[in-house]
Amino acid sequence: MSTSKNYSYHNTLKSDKSDELINTYLLRPVAGIIVRVLFHTPVTPNQVTLLSIISGIAAAVFYGIGTSGAFVAAGLLVTLKDILDSADGQLARAREQQSRTGRFLDSIGDFVVDAVIFGSIGWILFQQNHDWTMVMAGFLGLAGITLRVSYHVFYQVHFLHLARRYETNRITEEVRNEDLVTGGYELTLQYIFQFIYGWQDRLMVLVDAWCAGWPGMESSASTDETGEPTEWTAAWYSDTIGLRISGFLGFGTELFLLMICSVMNRLELYLYLNIFLMNGILFAGIVYRRFVLSRVCARKNNI
Numbered sequence: 001m002s003t004s005k006n007y008s009y010h011n012t013l014k015s016d017k018s019d020e021l022i023n024t025y026l027l028r029p030v031a032g033i034i035v036r037v038l039f040h041t042p043v044t045p046n047q048v049t050l051l052s053i054i055s056g057i058a059a060a061v062f063y064g065i066g067t068s069g070a071f072v073a074a075g076l077l078v079t080l081k082d083i084l085d086s087a088d089g090q091l092a093r094a095r096e097q098q099s100r101t102g103r104f105l106d107s108i109g110d111f112v113v114d115a116v117i118f119g120s121i122g123w124i125l126f127q128q129n130h131d132w133t134m135v136m137a138g139f140l141g142l143a144g145i146t147l148r149v150s151y152h153v154f155y156q157v158h159f160l161h162l163a164r165r166y167e168t169n170r171i172t173e174e175v176r177n178e179d180l181v182t183g184g185y186e187l188t189l190q191y192i193f194q195f196i197y198g199w200q201d202r203l204m205v206l207v208d209a210w211c212a213g214w215p216g217m218e219s220s221a222s223t224d225e226t227g228e229p230t231e232w233t234a235a236w237y238s239d240t241i242g243l244r245i246s247g248f249l250g251f252g253t254e255l256f257l258l259m260i261c262s263v264m265n266r267l268e269l270y271l272y273l274n275i276f277l278m279n280g281i282l283f284a285g286i287v288y289r290r291f292v293l294s295r296v297c298a299r300k301n302n303i
Contacts, residue, residue: 005094005095005096007035007036007039007094008094009032009035009036011093011094012028012032012035012089012090012091012093012094013028013090013093014089014093014156014160014165015156015159015160015163015165017159017238017240017243018155018156018159018160018243018247019156019247019250020152020247020248020250020252020253021244021247021248021253022252022253022256023086023250023252026256027082027083027086027252027256028086028090030083030086031083031084031086031087031090032090034048034083034084034087035087035090035091035094038087038091039091039094039095043091044091044097045088045089045091045092045095045097045099045102046088046099046101046102046105048084048087048088048091049084049085049088049102049105049106049109050105050109051084052081052084052085052087052088052106052109052113053081053109053112053113055077055078055080055081055084056077056078056081056109056112056113056114056116056117057112057113057116058077059073059074059075059077059078059081059113059117060074060113060116060117060119060120061120062074062077063117063120063121063124063262063267064120064123064124065124066124066127066128068265071262071263071265071267072262072263072265074262075258075259075260075261075262075263076259076263078117078255078258078259078262079255079256079259081113081255082251082252082255082256082259085106085110085251086252088102088106089102089106098168099168099186100168100186100190101185101186101189103168103169104173104186104189104190104192104193105189107193107196107197108189108192108193108196110149110251111146111196111197114142114145114146115142117258118138118139118141118142118145119138119142121138121141121267121270121271122134122135122136122137122138122139122141123135123138124267125137125138125267125268125271129268134268134271137268137271137272137275138271140271140274140275141270141271141274141275144274144275144278144279145251145254145274145278146200147200147203147282148249148254148278148279148281148282149249149250149251149254150197150200150201150203150204151204151207151246151249151282151285152246152247152249152250153169153250154171154201154204154205154208155237155242155243155246156243156246156247156250157169157170157171158171158237159237159238159243162233162234162237162238171201172198172201172202172205173190173193173194173197173198173201174194174198175187175190175191175194207286208289210290211286211289211290211293211294212236212289212294212297213290213294213298231300232297232298232300235296235297235300236293236294236297239293239297241288241293242285242288242289242293245281245284245285245288246285248278248281249278249281249282249285254274254278257270257273257274257278258270258274261273
């Protein structure tokens with residue numbers, strides 16, 4: 001589809017403050033080259049998403065082969081998936097074609113790719129080591145990356161809503177009356193999304209409320225009588241340190257780490273880093289919000 005709009009790399013970005021550092025300085029600039037090439041072509045953002053999913057599934061196939069060369073190929077395909085995963089959203093923002101269908105397709109595809117990749121890694125390591133703990137490590141790796149990315153997305157979406165940017169994403173994606181009216185393919189994807197991520201979104205709301213120290217608090221209700229965010233809410237979801245910590249837990253960072261370990265033929269090391277290092281960062285983010293940021297926000301707002 002041709003467009004009369006002029007391409008602008010700046011318009012393809014979400015926010016330097018809430019985005020992952022590796023996205024800002026590596027993946028998005030590379031994806032920007034792809035987007036620039038595709039900008040005036042008929043290629044749609046959803047088609048780029050499908051290419052990203054195919055790249056991820058191909059990576060899982062190569063992990064299943066089990067040779068050092070196959071691991072290198074798998075790692076490179078993971079990075080290609082990562083770049084295309086950035087490019088689809090950047091293309092949509094550049095053309096102003098953001099859609100909820102694309103949002104659901106992207107997130108569902110991410111989970112499918114993660115499931116087949118971690119299943120393949122856990123199984124091939126079991127085959128090579130005859131150790132069932134590798135299968136368990138693969139499962140824990142899948143569970144960990146899914147929850148950590150949900151944590152990252154939760155705070156990024158909140159920040160983007162405060163900044164009045166990319167409000168296509170809701171904080172949580174329960175099916176509403178207007179969604180039922182839309183129906184069709186988009187509604188089907190939303191139901192699948194809810195099945196995969198709905199419980200995670202609700203968990204993040206609970207974790208966020210506990211961190212804030214407000215029993216029963218719900219993030220989505222943190223507005224004043226005019227519907228505008230309260231000063232406390234703005235300070236809480238715009239905090240640079242909190243966003244930087246959660247920024248290490250997005251797909252860009254997670255999959256880049258997997259690529260490095262794949263090229264080094266150290267998949268066991270990756271699973272240990274996934275389980276201990278990355279969950280340690282998640283724990284640090286939760287501790288920071290609960291015991292530092294909540295007090296800072298309370299003092300600023302005389303609570």
